[in-house]
Amino acid sequence: INPGDHKLQFVYTLWFSRRSPGNKASSSNYEDNIKMVATFASVEQFWSFYSFLTRPCDLTSSSDYHLFKQGIKPMWEDDANKTGGKWIVRLRKGLASRLWENLILAMLGEQFMVGDEICGAVVSIRFAEDIISIWNRTASDRTITSRIRDTLKRVLNLPLSTIMEYKAHTDSIKDQSSF
């Protein structure tokens, strides 16, 4: 990073994936479809590539951005994720770009205050709704998952009626379904 840059607590990698509709997710084709886009370690580096990135709302259906700490693959099976889980927030169309930005700024700025628990965040563009999620290492720790939920509510400024769901990755592996 350049001298004078504002270093982030962690180095992050952005990944992109797109699934052909109707093609059921399996770990092998998921791994083939996911592409590394960029890695950054400072606030300046983040903004310099983010400015050129297509906004989530402008992506075609079945696309995902995955922003994870460097060294953590955005897969359930990764060592950092395998006993973890995620908070899932379903959004009506049109909100994903703004809320995704709020979420990742909170993550990069270490606003969640849960030590090293956060693994990454995902925005999923789908046909009828969009979904954002934040992944953490320990699905069984209620104190941590509650704190993540409360910060998520605050930074997204969600309407009270928004339904949030926590799902352990072991359950996603069992039913082979992410949401």
Add this chain to the structure above:
Amino acid sequence: GTRIIYERNFLMQMRNSPLAQ
């Protein structure tokens, strides 16, 4: 150790910094 914490407002200001262009 200490953690590097950034508030949203600060990060938004940094968006327009010449170093981030």
